[in-house]
Amino acid sequence: xxxxxxxxxxxxxxxxxxxxxxxxxxxxxxxxxxxxxxxxxxxxxxxxxxxxxxxxxxxxxxxxxxxxxxxxxxxxxxxxxxxxxxxxxxxxxxxxxxxxxxxxxxxxxxxxxxxxxxxxxxxxxxxxxxxxxxxxxxxxxxxxxxxxxxxxxxxxxxxxxxxxxxxxxxxxxxxxxxxxxxxxxxx
Ligand SMILES: Cc1cc2nc3c(=O)[nH]c(=O)nc-3n(C[C@H](O)[C@H](O)[C@H](O)COP(=O)(O)O)c2cc1C
Numbered sequence: 310x311x312x313x314x315x316x317x318x319x320x321x322x323x324x325x326x327x328x329x330x331x332x333x334x335x336x337x338x339x340x341x342x343x344x345x346x347x348x349x350x351x352x353x354x355x356x357x358x359x360x361x362x363x364x365x366x367x368x369x370x371x372x373x374x375x376x377x378x379x380x381x382x383x384x385x386x387x388x389x390x391x392x393x394x395x396x397x398x399x400x401x402x403x404x405x406x407x408x409x410x411x412x413x414x415x416x417x418x419x420x421x422x423x424x425x426x427x428x429x430x431x432x433x434x435x436x437x438x439x440x441x442x443x444x445x446x447x448x449x450x451x452x453x454x455x456x457x458x459x460x461x462x463x464x465x466x467x468x469x470x471x472x473x474x475x476x477x478x479x480x481x482x483x484x485x486x487x488x489x490x491x492x493x494x495x496x
Contacts, residue, residue: 310341311495313376313385315428317392317403319349324433324475328389328464330481332431334496336387344381348402351375355405362412367421369412374398380427381413387427388458390449399449407449420457427492428453428461435476437468440470460495462488487492 312457314333318325333343351374361370368379382388392403399407413421430446450461466481 310336310386311384312341312343312389313378313381313389314343314345314346314391314408315403316345317390317400317406319400319402320393320472321347323393323472324372324466324469325391325393325431327473327475328383328431328433328466328481328485329389330462331485332389332429332464332489335486339489339493341387341493344385346378348406353406353409355407356362356411362414363416369409371409375393375406375409378406379409383422387425387429388431388453389431389432394432394445397442398445407452410452410456413427420455422457424457424459426453426458427489427495428458429464429492430461430490433466433469433473439467441467456489462492464488 312333314329316326316329320326322352337343353373354371357371359370362368388474390403392399395401398404405437415421428450430449432445434442453461466475466478466486
């Protein structure tokens with residue numbers, strides 16, 4: 310299994326990074342090959358709406374740190390999107406990368422990606438209220454479905470403010486391991 314993870318928090322040891330590590334380590338221990346991209350350290354622009362990918366080219370014409378990520382995602386079996394909740398949505402770092410997925414849609418707005426990928430979202434938020442921001446996963450999973458993803462999973466923890474607080478939340482860390490087992494069990 311090939312796994313590509315995009316980490317969208319600026320905190321290298323933040324809550325989402327800790328959960329991502331639990332998930333990815335569990336996958337690696339079952340034989341997965343993992344490639345991680347720490348978006349905050351990368352240089353890339355948002356989609357420029359130039360429409361080249363709809364009119365002239367098969368791929369995004371921007372050349373920046375997203376360029377190798379496009380091919381890595383194309384080849385991956387599992388794509389892991391990791392983000393703190395910022396103002397009720399993904400962090401800017403991850404949203405900017407997600408907008409660039411527009412280039413995976415062809416001129417007919419059908420996906421250029423091969424079918425069958427699994428998506429995993431890892432989301433944490435400061436608010437302890439689970440009913441708050443629980444729309445994020447469904448909205449973005451819907452876009453991945455459009456891009457031909459077969460199934461999406463969610464690892465989520467609420468009520469986490471300080472960096473790494475999630476280390477004291479065994480049930481959240483266990484959730485990461487459980488989802489790892491579920492995605493790795495698929496053919
Ligand atoms: C700019 C910013 C915006 C935030 N917006 C929200 C929010 O809308 N709702 C919420 O519950 N928490 C919000 N938070 C808190 C983070 O989601 C929370 O601390 C998260 O666990 C951080 O994950 P990390 O340590 O991986 O960065 C915000 C934090 C920052 C810095």
